[in-house]
Amino acid sequence: MPVNLTPPENLLPVSGIRLGIAKAHVRSPDRKDLMVMTLPAGATIAGVFTQNRYCAAPVQICREVLAAGQPVRALVVNTGNANAGTGEQGLADARQVCEAVAREFGCEPGQVLPFSTGVIMEPLPVERIIAGLPQCRANLSEDNWVSAAEAIMTTDTVPKGLSRQFKVDGLSYTVTGIAKGSGMIHPNMATMLAFVATDARVAQPLLSALLREVTEASFNRVTVDGDTSTNDSFILIAAGGEDRPLIDSTDNKAYRALREAVMEVSVFLAQALARDGEGATKFVTIDIEGGRDRGECVKVGKAIAHSPLVKTALFASDPNLGRLLAAIGYAGIDDLDVGLISMWLGDVKVVTNGSRDPNYVEAEAAAVMKQDEITIRIDLGRGVAKDRVWTCDLSYDYVKINAEYRS
Amino acid sequence: MPVNLTPPENLLPVSGIRLGIAKAHVRSPDRKDLMVMTLPAGATIAGVFTQNRYCAAPVQICREVLAAGQPVRALVVNTGNANAGTGEQGLADARQVCEAVAREFGCEPGQVLPFSTGVIMEPLPVERIIAGLPQCRANLSEDNWVSAAEAIMTTDTVPKGLSRQFKVDGLSYTVTGIAKGSGMIHPNMATMLAFVATDARVAQPLLSALLREVTEASFNRVTVDGDTSTNDSFILIAAGGEDRPLIDSTDNKAYRALREAVMEVSVFLAQALARDGEGATKFVTIDIEGGRDRGECVKVGKAIAHSPLVKTALFASDPNLGRLLAAIGYAGIDDLDVGLISMWLGDVKVVTNGSRDPNYVEAEAAAVMKQDEITIRIDLGRGVAKDRVWTCDLSYDYVKINAEYRS
Numbered sequence: 001m002p003v004n005l006t007p008p009e010n011l012l013p014v015s016g017i018r019l020g021i022a023k024a025h026v027r028s029p030d031r032k033d034l035m036v037m038t039l040p041a042g043a044t045i046a047g048v049f050t051q052n053r054y055c056a057a058p059v060q061i062c063r064e065v066l067a068a069g070q071p072v073r074a075l076v077v078n079t080g081n082a083n084a085g086t087g088e089q090g091l092a093d094a095r096q097v098c099e100a101v102a103r104e105f106g107c108e109p110g111q112v113l114p115f116s117t118g119v120i121m122e123p124l125p126v127e128r129i130i131a132g133l134p135q136c137r138a139n140l141s142e143d144n145w146v147s148a149a150e151a152i153m154t155t156d157t158v159p160k161g162l163s164r165q166f167k168v169d170g171l172s173y174t175v176t177g178i179a180k181g182s183g184m185i186h187p188n189m190a191t192m193l194a195f196v197a198t199d200a201r202v203a204q205p206l207l208s209a210l211l212r213e214v215t216e217a218s219f220n221r222v223t224v225d226g227d228t229s230t231n232d233s234f235i236l237i238a239a240g241g242e243d244r245p246l247i248d249s250t251d252n253k254a255y256r257a258l259r260e261a262v263m264e265v266s267v268f269l270a271q272a273l274a275r276d277g278e279g280a281t282k283f284v285t286i287d288i289e290g291g292r293d294r295g296e297c298v299k300v301g302k303a304i305a306h307s308p309l310v311k312t313a314l315f316a317s318d319p320n321l322g323r324l325l326a327a328i329g330y331a332g333i334d335d336l337d338v339g340l341i342s343m344w345l346g347d348v349k350v351v352t353n354g355s356r357d358p359n360y361v362e363a364e365a366a367a368v369m370k371q372d373e374i375t376i377r378i379d380l381g382r383g384v385a386k387d388r389v390w391t392c393d394l395s396y397d398y399v400k401i402n403a404e405y406r407s
Numbered sequence: 408m409p410v411n412l413t414p415p416e417n418l419l420p421v422s423g424i425r426l427g428i429a430k431a432h433v434r435s436p437d438r439k440d441l442m443v444m445t446l447p448a449g450a451t452i453a454g455v456f457t458q459n460r461y462c463a464a465p466v467q468i469c470r471e472v473l474a475a476g477q478p479v480r481a482l483v484v485n486t487g488n489a490n491a492g493t494g495e496q497g498l499a500d501a502r503q504v505c506e507a508v509a510r511e512f513g514c515e516p517g518q519v520l521p522f523s524t525g526v527i528m529e530p531l532p533v534e535r536i537i538a539g540l541p542q543c544r545a546n547l548s549e550d551n552w553v554s555a556a557e558a559i560m561t562t563d564t565v566p567k568g569l570s571r572q573f574k575v576d577g578l579s580y581t582v583t584g585i586a587k588g589s590g591m592i593h594p595n596m597a598t599m600l601a602f603v604a605t606d607a608r609v610a611q612p613l614l615s616a617l618l619r620e621v622t623e624a625s626f627n628r629v630t631v632d633g634d635t636s637t638n639d640s641f642i643l644i645a646a647g648g649e650d651r652p653l654i655d656s657t658d659n660k661a662y663r664a665l666r667e668a669v670m671e672v673s674v675f676l677a678q679a680l681a682r683d684g685e686g687a688t689k690f691v692t693i694d695i696e697g698g699r700d701r702g703e704c705v706k707v708g709k710a711i712a713h714s715p716l717v718k719t720a721l722f723a724s725d726p727n728l729g730r731l732l733a734a735i736g737y738a739g740i741d742d743l744d745v746g747l748i749s750m751w752l753g754d755v756k757v758v759t760n761g762s763r764d765p766n767y768v769e770a771e772a773a774a775v776m777k778q779d780e781i782t783i784r785i786d787l788g789r790g791v792a793k794d795r796v797w798t799c800d801l802s803y804d805y806v807k808i809n810a811e812y813r814s
Contacts, residue, residue, distance in 0.1 A: 322527020
């Protein structure tokens, strides 16, 4: 059961972007597992990818295509198989899929970005994927975002998507995004795929800068289990054509509104990954303030978010302050003075000067821990920097899901 | 159920070292939870402690006492309460216990090392501990090592101890060690306490050097859950008096035999922590070779040992090669060429050139994974350095034990 996350009822079309979905039997006999997204001529695109050295074949090809600077005209996404750890054959397989997409949708193979997610180290069933492409073309439509959000799911229990609209100078703009991922979610991109598109017309360098800024504040701040996947990708598309005013500067009024909408959609999607984290029963926000710099705030947040002892205590609704403080202690801040630390669970102050707050009442802390959304706030007492990390708890179901994943 | 680990039937006395045990009701009404060890005049001692910035009060006092260079005459260990995150009061409490030990056993407070393990951030029940000391004194004996191994347990399911004897120049030497710890076990010392003693007479500087060397190859190579505790301590004691030949050089023949015995006992105890890891059903050895240096080998070993996805796959006996390779990929070796990697599960080669071995047969790999002792061997293909890490799997019971720990 995801934590306070329901499927999107409606996602707004982004003018010029069409989506086609198929059941290609990649791994399961009867589920949507193939999605093609086509982009209009003139669209700009930016992407960030996993930092795992074992990056999957499709990630390598995406990097090549984006580096070549060719206009991208289609994205193809399959679930059920990650095409990772598959060596030269995996690259050849992914290229073969791109070629088939180019033929089917009328573009060049070098204008296609491939994405795969699912089991690692098994050969990509290229023929079944290619056989599914005509089905994708047959139902290609601007109105398929919800269906596309479903088609990219793996162990996700709900599809994830959000739309935002804003107006600038009388013109209406749309931002729609979808994402998948619920295990192997780690800062710095982990088996997650996210696609956010807008009908704004944005110069490519500005789009890249926006993507990097948004990634840092959204997907790079969420962790489920600390495992960084081989396939993570976050793609930002600006589909606006020449009939739309060009946004090419951060000073542009439309840029500021766009930035806000893209940020809102991306943060929603990033949080959705943790809300639907494998086995999650709690959604947890970790706010760290009083750091010397943001880097050390994130270090502390991630040490807490990755601690199996903290995560099992969260699952048990146990205000186990010791485990939280121990995680802060080993976060890697060498000159940390633990005597300056304060901590709050929700609004309840639980730690003062590094020890239990003199007014601490366990029942009050336990009441906070019983909630399904918990905010842990820590003041390191050594500066003015702050940052935030989102995570979920570690439950029996996490073990169950991951022990049985391939069976 | 620990993995191939049974309680020690017998532990050999170390001449001059006496142990007394009590049920002091620190947390539970009817279990051994207090142990005092007395050392003869002239004994030398060395210790290493947690690197957690949130180190517990007793750890701070141990560091003070050892730095002062006074002869240590007694160790006092309580379970049930870690006296960590307890601030100034915790320090005062630990000092009060040391003072009471000094009174009861006839030494100075500055000659007593205190150790605590158990729940963090709760006040130490000083009065109950002090009230238990006469009971410890009443049963003080050289033959109490097995009982002492039991008295220092927390969530351990079996006591852990080993003795070794060797002869040099007609003289017989004994090394006996005990340890506790099964969760929060992480390289660089995590809630583990280990005490290894010998009746050899060893110069203090040499004893310290031996301790550091042995720690690196034993306790700093084992991890259960990556959580580094506030209280870890490993103490090495040489109790031999003036009637024994002084060992003060690594060239000494007795030193080499002693080093071997201390290493053997310490490696056994370190492995025992993972064998009895919380919820463990598998004992896993990760051998990494072909690295540029040992540091990067350990990085890879720990990335694998800490990955919840790898650990749940181990629990499921699932040869999920993808998760193993993904962990290698994010271990932090920036210039890693994954195309050079080979991997074996037991004797079965599963990965060649970074991809599934051409002769891979899943049934063979699955047969290895079903065993309760599994060796994962990785050749990084970039050098001649090698190293080793031990760990265990992540099971339902890990979650259960840690979700219910305080209830």
